[in-house]
Amino acid sequence: MHKYTLQPYQGMQSRHTCPACNSRKTFTRYIDTDTGETLAPHAGKCDRADNCGYHYTPRQLFEEVGSAK
Ligand SMILES: [Zn+2]
Numbered sequence: 001m002h003k004y005t006l007q008p009y010q011g012m013q014s015r016h017t018c019p020a021c022n023s024r025k026t027f028t029r030y031i032d033t034d035t036g037e038t039l040a041p042h043a044g045k046c047d048r049a050d051n052c053g054y055h056y057t058p059r060q061l062f063e064e065v066g067s068a069k
Helices: 058-067
Strands: 004-006 027-032 044-046
Touching: none
Parallel strands: none
Antiparallel strands: 004 027, 027 044
């Protein structure tokens, strides 16, 4: 299933503050390719791969939701 993708770069409004390192404008969120809506705020990837490396995938997100039942 490849319904989700990292949000394409569309200017600064498409880059967010990383929930792991709190660095501004380095965090790319995942979007639903059908609706264009963003997923949970912590689902995404930090650009600071060397210093942060945060990457929370849609798969992890849905596993988290599934285990919360
Ligand atoms: Zn980060």
